[in-house]
Amino acid sequence: MATDVHAELPQSLKDLIENQELHAALEWLETNPPHLIADELARMDAVDAGVAFRLLDKDRALTVFEELEPVDQQQILEGLRDHSFLELVESMAPDDRARMLREAPAKVAKRVLAGLSTHERRMTSALLGYPEGSAGRYMTPEVVALAQDLTVQQALETVRSKGPHAETVYTLPVVDRGRRLTGIVELRELVLSAPDAMVSDLVVTEPAFAYAGDPAEQASRLMRETNDLNLPVVDSERRLVGLLTIDDAVEVIEAADTEDMARQSGASPWSGHYMATGVWRLARYRALWLSLLLVAATLTVSVTQLFEGTLEEVAALAMFIPMLIGAGGNAGAQAATACVRALAVGEVRGSDLFKVIWREARVGLVLGSLLAVLGLVVGTLFVNAKVAVVVAITLVLICAWAATIGGTMPLLAKRLRIDPAVVSAPMVTTLVDATGLVIYFLTAKAVMGV
Amino acid sequence: MATDVHAELPQSLKDLIENQELHAALEWLETNPPHLIADELARMDAVDAGVAFRLLDKDRALTVFEELEPVDQQQILEGLRDHSFLELVESMAPDDRARMLREAPAKVAKRVLAGLSTHERRMTSALLGYPEGSAGRYMTPEVVALAQDLTVQQALETVRSKGPHAETVYTLPVVDRGRRLTGIVELRELVLSAPDAMVSDLVVTEPAFAYAGDPAEQASRLMRETNDLNLPVVDSERRLVGLLTIDDAVEVIEAADTEDMARQSGASPWSGHYMATGVWRLARYRALWLSLLLVAATLTVSVTQLFEGTLEEVAALAMFIPMLIGAGGNAGAQAATACVRALAVGEVRGSDLFKVIWREARVGLVLGSLLAVLGLVVGTLFVNAKVAVVVAITLVLICAWAATIGGTMPLLAKRLRIDPAVVSAPMVTTLVDATGLVIYFLTAKAVMGV
Structure with a gap:
């Protein structure tokens, strides 16, 4: 946050530990606040983070530890000897401890639970009894009533x-x-x-x-x-x-x-730190949706093949395909993102489905008409008036359709008790790509009679 | 939140006020907590919200008022007579008041400031003196030191x-x-x-x-x-x-x-409530970027025109255009979103630019290679092995390129002191559409010699 690009950037803790400059690292640790230390630890690999952590004095170590994310806490713990391990775990708040255990491998979890005092163990097990992601998992059980x-x-x-x-x-x-x-x-x-x-x-x-x-x-x-x-x-x-x-x-x-x-964005959510997550893991979080979307996109190949005749007769139509499906995808993504967020913060409810469809259809028509004007100009400049008319009509229809679909899908998901955020912009885009092509070719057939 | 789709949904406050069932509305107001009342008010138009608000008793009115967003507060205020107006404004916390004034038209702002006691006015003016979006605007000045x-x-x-x-x-x-x-x-x-x-x-x-x-x-x-x-x-x-x-x-x-x-998602941010914002306003927030992106997308028209010869010789190439640029767009959007978020929560800094480029290029290569396998199958099924090879190679290159661009642009924006979130997924997608087509056609030329 405070760190920015300077001509002479002071060395980061990461660099100091990597270069084994432990004395300088000690100084770095003494002059920086706990949350910045936690930030740096999160960026380091497990072994280096462990070394840096052991350089901290006991009180500060606990404060820094509390500010780490559960995954990072678990990494640090794995590297500690029994004595420091137990001391640290016993002093954690029960809810933080339960949250860390949730993400820890069974081996670490066992070691933690075995080392706790009866009182602390009982509280932690109670918290672990609540379903994942529930308020019970995140609450503190130590309350003054x-x-x-x-x-x-x-x-x-x-x-x-x-x-x-x-x-x-x-x-x-x-x-x-x-x-x-x-x-x-x-x-x-x-x-x-x-x-x-x-x-x-x-x-x-x-x-x-x-x-x-x-x-x-x-x-x-x-x-x-x-x-x-x-x-x-x-x-x-x-x-x-x-x-x-x-x-x-x-x-x-x-x-x-x-x-x-x-x-x-069509990626699976994960709880790691961006800079500390390996390339293979990053790729894994994105691979599933990317592959599914590619398979879904073969629909566009089929659609184009279906209308091969039209395309051969008016080759110029191919030129506008990326622009048209791009516009549709964008209009759909805007609507989907707006509705997902409105659902998340509680501005829209599942029961608003038909109101949202009606709103987004009109918003899409307005936007489509605006783009149609631009489309007329572009179409005329690049080819001729007839193709321009096809492009313009397609833009109106595609935008209205895309905005409606984009607004509807998150609400449908909500009604089906699926997380609305799963309706990603890329999912809407891919769907609109295929259907948008059908709209385009049918419009061309109607207007140009090909 | 608690409201869900039921067979017999109790009437909402909005419906009650619209049907002028004021007695039933009064009952509704008495049996619901302040934050739900605020939720309902935010969904209503100014006149109806004003009617509902005046049905509240004085103490509850203040609590509900405090939970409204600044824009909604201002709407309610405009409908009140001087006496209630002043009472409400004087009892607001100075920071909330300043925030509301920031969004209010000059007329309302003047009326508010003129009506305040000297002490309250001084605090509010002091807060208004801090730049928009600054900590000073949001802090409370009434502190026990x-x-x-x-x-x-x-x-x-x-x-x-x-x-x-x-x-x-x-x-x-x-x-x-x-x-x-x-x-x-x-x-x-x-x-x-x-x-x-x-x-x-x-x-x-x-x-x-x-x-x-x-x-x-x-x-x-x-x-x-x-x-x-x-x-x-x-x-x-x-x-x-x-x-x-x-x-x-x-x-x-x-x-x-x-x-x-x-x-x-390529829309301008706004502070209104989704359901209370009119269709024309919703369209306005999305129109600018949508139009700019359409204009930028004419680049794809030029590129396709440039390679018209290639396309005419191997007409089958056109079939894969939507799928290929779709995949590139998705890979770019994933990388951009991940980096924008990592910047926002402080996991990535401006100085990490080259590390991020190196990471995303490799992630893109991994993902591209995975998709290439799928691409080989799809290409062979729909056309022939030669076209399939072109599709596969393009997928590897396009994904690596898109992920790199998607990861780089937010960091470049940060370095140029532009909000990284402005680098939207649609912006990356549009950029990748045009450049992706170049990659595709060049690959086709190289492999098929057309």
Whole structure:
């Protein structure tokens, strides 16, 4: 972030470790903040990152470790001896630990769980019991909950006694005798109130909450809407089981957006660091969709073959194929991306399907008419008026069709309970390529009678 | 979110207001939480939203208002009479108010500023003085700052006396006599410590911070990395001017991601709600790039014209054009999207240009070789072995070229200080379409000697 291209760039930690300049590396580590150290570690291979990590003093090591992504944490852990390994794992927050274990190979996971104290192991196993990607996986189970009949002073004493073990004390869930969630109190309210005031007067009843089985992304976006710092997480009987903290929610949102963007470009999402992922792995994440799309694109070969006669009679038609299907693909991709995002942030719902079709069809017609004017000019300049008319009409039809398809597919996916982001721009483009060619050749036949 | 397709969907607030069923609307408003009300208002036109808003009781009205986007806030305000208008505007947080004013027409802005108390007006004008999109625009100026030589008890008293006016008291910046930032203390530490402990023992020195002129997105992503709830914002002399709170940071990140996604699909970013934006406006946001890309795509027409001879001799070559440039476009879009995102979240820096070129060229070669196998099969099935070889070789070259271009362009943009997200997938696709055709025809000439 702060690092930019300078004439004399100071050497990066990566370079220093690679060149075995350990003393200089030590200096680098001492003069840089933990999040930058974590950034650098994420860019290095496992062995080098391990060396750099062992150069850190114990306190800083923990802070840096906490800022690493789960995959990187696991790499570092694998390289550590038993003693440091256990110390580090025991001091992690239970939710971070559970998340790391999810991505770790079974061998590492076993070693971690075996080394934990009973208390910590129990919490971690509980978190691991929730489905992947659920709010339960991301919540912290260490919560300071309050009874409703306390005074402010008593509540603050509870916070003082239980607070040191909790990840946050800023949102204090209020529970009844059956540990069912009845409200929340902000620490701020307690601090600003008279000691003999009653907690029940400060409590926010009917707070927003999530079930442990809810998708973590949904719970996180809810926090973004309600502006809460922490969201109570409850079980199916509304008993409090944890809190989703805002810093975890931000990570969930950022990861979900990264995933959506990868999907939108027709790549499989992955959780690694771009610079630390090998060429073969990068290729693997992209290969599946690329191959499927190529196979789907053979449809365009068939369509062209079908209309070979038309193409032979008016050879000039071939010249405009890339431009026309390109325009269709672009119009479709715009609509698909807009709808995928609107679904993700909750602006559009599954039930809006027909409204979206009607909107996008009109938007496509408007855009197509605009492009048709350009198409008339281009067609006339390169060939003749008759071909230009074919190009222009095709542009109107292709844009309306592409925008409609692009807007519809994510909503259909949503209704079929498939992640709408799977409807990638390349998928829409490929579909529009084949159908667009049919539109083009049929228009040519109609206008030119070939 | 919770609303899904049901057999008997309860009527939406929008429908109720449109059908003038105000009593039912009142019931709807009473039984739904503020963020869902805000969601519904955002989907309605200005007049209907105004009617619904005036049905809310005063306290709830403010909560709902705070959860609206700036554009929607401004719409609601315009419909209110002076008395309610002023009450609402005065009670807004200064940073939210400044953000709304930024998007409001001059007439509304004047009416707002004229109606404010001197104190509130001064804070709002100060925030408006920072450049658009800067951390200064998004921070809250109402901060409880502490002197370093206080005891915990004294510090808590400061919080109690100044806290009610501040947006947050969870992070307390520590400043010297010149109001320069020297550290931060968490309220949690104060609450959990003995009353006679010294603040200086609890302070985190050298905290992360942002300058008021820094881009808000950069500051927000820093908070995501450091997991801080609040980030001190300072002026050029490191004097404390405000705090960026995590809920604003989340909004900044979500808006930046929405913007990046729109750009990636070749549309101009806008801040409206998808369902509340008219067809003509939606079309306008997409028209510019779509037209530019069409004009750029005339390059493909020229290229095809240039190789007309080749195409006439081997007419079968035309059949594979859509498939080949489609594959190139997809490979380029994957690489571009991956690099744009890696730049946005800080995994890749401008200085990584050559490393990225080298990585993507190899990824492209791997992917191209994979597709070439499929291409050989498709080519042989549809035409003959010779054409199949041309198709296969073209796929290898086109994928390597497209991935390299896709990975390079965002980094070049970054180096030229252009937003890398402007390098959209359609832009890369269009560029690869034209150059890909050249590769195809040259390969055909070389292999078949036509």
